[in-house]
Amino acid sequence: xxxxxxxxxxxxxxxxxxxxxxxxxxxxxxxxxxxxxxxxxxxxxxxxxxxxxxxxxxxxxxxxxxxxxxxxxxxxxxxxxxxxxxxxxxxxxxxxxxxxxxxxxxxxxxxxxxxxxxxxxxxxxxxxxxxxxxxxxxxxxxxxxxxxxxxxxxxxxxxxxxxxxxxxxxxxxxxxxxxxxxxxxxxxxxxxxxxxxxxxxxxxxxxxxxxxxxxxxxxxxxxxxxxxxxxxxxxxxxxxxxxxxxxxxxxxxxxxxxxxxxxxxxxxxxxxxxxxxxxxxxxxxxxxxxxxxxxxxxxxxxxx
Amino acid sequence: xxxxxxxxxxxxxxxxxxxxxxxxxxxxxxxxxxxxxxxxxxxxxxxxxxxxxxxxxxxxxxxxxxxxxxxxxxxxxxxxxxxxxxxxxxxxxxxxxxxxxxxxxxxxxxxxxxxxxxxxxxxxxxxxxxxxxxxxxxxxxxxxxxxxxxxxxxxxxxxxxxxxxxxxxxxxxxxxxxxxxxxxxxxxxxxxxxxxxxxxxxxxxxxxxxxxxxxxxxxxxxxxxxxxxxxxxxxxxxxxxxxxxxxxxxxxxxxxxxxxxxxxxxxxxxxxxxxxxxxxxxxxxxxxxxxxxxxxx
Numbered sequence: 278x279x280x281x282x283x284x285x286x287x288x289x290x291x292x293x294x295x296x297x298x299x300x301x302x303x304x305x306x307x308x309x310x311x312x313x314x315x316x317x318x319x320x321x322x323x324x325x326x327x328x329x330x331x332x333x334x335x336x337x338x339x340x341x342x343x344x345x346x347x348x349x350x351x352x353x354x355x356x357x358x359x360x361x362x363x364x365x366x367x368x369x370x371x372x373x374x375x376x377x378x379x380x381x382x383x384x385x386x387x388x389x390x391x392x393x394x395x396x397x398x399x400x401x402x403x404x405x406x407x408x409x410x411x412x413x414x415x416x417x418x419x420x421x422x423x424x425x426x427x428x429x430x431x432x433x434x435x436x437x438x439x440x441x442x443x444x445x446x447x448x449x450x451x452x453x454x455x456x457x458x459x460x461x462x463x464x465x466x467x468x469x470x471x472x473x474x475x476x477x478x479x480x481x482x483x484x485x486x487x488x489x490x491x492x493x494x495x496x497x498x499x500x501x502x503x504x505x506x507x508x509x510x511x512x513x514x515x516x517x518x519x520x521x522x523x524x525x526x527x528x529x530x531x532x533x534x535x536x537x538x539x540x541x542x543x544x545x546x547x548x549x550x551x552x553x554x555x556x557x558x559x560x561x562x563x564x565x566x567x568x569x570x571x572x573x574x575x576x577x578x579x580x581x
Numbered sequence: 582x583x584x585x586x587x588x589x590x591x592x593x594x595x596x597x598x599x600x601x602x603x604x605x606x607x608x609x610x611x612x613x614x615x616x617x618x619x620x621x622x623x624x625x626x627x628x629x630x631x632x633x634x635x636x637x638x639x640x641x642x643x644x645x646x647x648x649x650x651x652x653x654x655x656x657x658x659x660x661x662x663x664x665x666x667x668x669x670x671x672x673x674x675x676x677x678x679x680x681x682x683x684x685x686x687x688x689x690x691x692x693x694x695x696x697x698x699x700x701x702x703x704x705x706x707x708x709x710x711x712x713x714x715x716x717x718x719x720x721x722x723x724x725x726x727x728x729x730x731x732x733x734x735x736x737x738x739x740x741x742x743x744x745x746x747x748x749x750x751x752x753x754x755x756x757x758x759x760x761x762x763x764x765x766x767x768x769x770x771x772x773x774x775x776x777x778x779x780x781x782x783x784x785x786x787x788x789x790x791x792x793x794x795x796x797x798x799x800x801x802x803x804x805x806x807x808x809x810x811x812x813x814x815x816x817x818x819x820x821x822x823x824x825x826x827x828x829x830x831x832x833x834x835x836x837x838x839x840x841x842x843x844x845x846x847x848x849x850x851x852x853x854x855x856x857x858x859x860x861x862x863x864x865x866x867x868x869x870x871x872x873x874x875x876x877x878x
Contacts, residue, residue: 340791346785354770357776383645386650387645419677426669426673558819
């Protein structure tokens, strides 16, 4: 039964609230796990909540103009919008979101929306580090999109559709129907792209989290930073749900979604704690090398 | 499918490319230069040109709510349905690269640090702004109602090729692979954007509009826009990673030819040195050689 429009909007808010809280807890727990690996105690799991509340409670002291303000708005709208276009839980009315607006291509391109707006906003700040961070980020993004695109094309050919719901439906009925097992090459290519997408080590030089504040958030403070932190949770959640839907059989209820997305995200930490960083030019060469070949192999394997 | 895609792409590209050309023409007219890294920070002086350029790059890069996404959607659906998978991947890479150059353009021209000599630049002339705003309006209308532009195209193509592959169900464009509802997309995006904007504005607490160089800069205080506007050699990582592909082979060949010509000319110049004594030596040597030959005979 199709829900009425007000009910659907209310459901979207519920769904968004769930993914935000879950995304923040996910970031917190992953930070804690990394700390344990490095022999530290680490922050409490709820630290991201504290950060956001603290950031939002502070006074803004600086502004560089209108586009500067719109940057985080674009970013958060990009994250939330991406989530809105992905059906999070199969068969659930509450978590269906607005996935009827478009298929996988819409989601893939909407991922750019926030990055574009954020890049523009950070540019208006006039800080050279912002522009350097953006140029590195965009350069790396174009590189990891290649194996990702190949993998998407491979599964589009495999399932004969770009409709996310249909792709999830096709993977129901046991783990042996997951894309992970029916098309492993595509999954490998996409997972390597995912490492770049989530910008953990070895691809973290774009945001350089440990040392100088490079990258777009350089000039943002207080509630603007709070919005960026919120977006990180929502956007991560949206990407994880997308990956789960495409490659790991989707989810038919919220606990399954939580477990699966946690494990997918854990791959980042697993790799990130084991490898040092690439420079951006190295990561471009890396992504256009073996992962792209794996992606091509995935397409060839499925299509011919 | 191919014809529909091509006609749609041509029509929409006309709209937003025209808009961007006009906008850049205005910037170039007012600053008197066409070199991008000599501009910067023009958003404060030319806000209308900036807005049309902004909408232009959102549309051109194919980010969903605007009309460019329709083109991308049609393109990938046609390519995948046709079985041209690697072409689809290549066009995906191309649209990513489009992102790079568009960002570089808008950053170098309109954002970043304004230069001293451009502090009094005026907005582009009225007759450059008007067509931009008209095109802007057209882009927005076609983004909200993609049927306005797609219905005539599909009627035209459908008359020739009846099994065109794309069809509308209400506002939803459907192909054999998927679906796209332009109206719903833009509604969702606008609502989400406005909600985020409201949250941002509600949380603003009297921020101070700061001066140009008031940035957090590792204990240094930058004071020249030329040293602070990052615009030259913008995608250095890319050049380092893949630059060997664009270093031209023909350029290298012609450099070798030029080097050869220079060294030959240098050798000849030793004879024609422009020095009277050298020429006198030539004459003496000529007479000497002539004498030797004549003497032998």
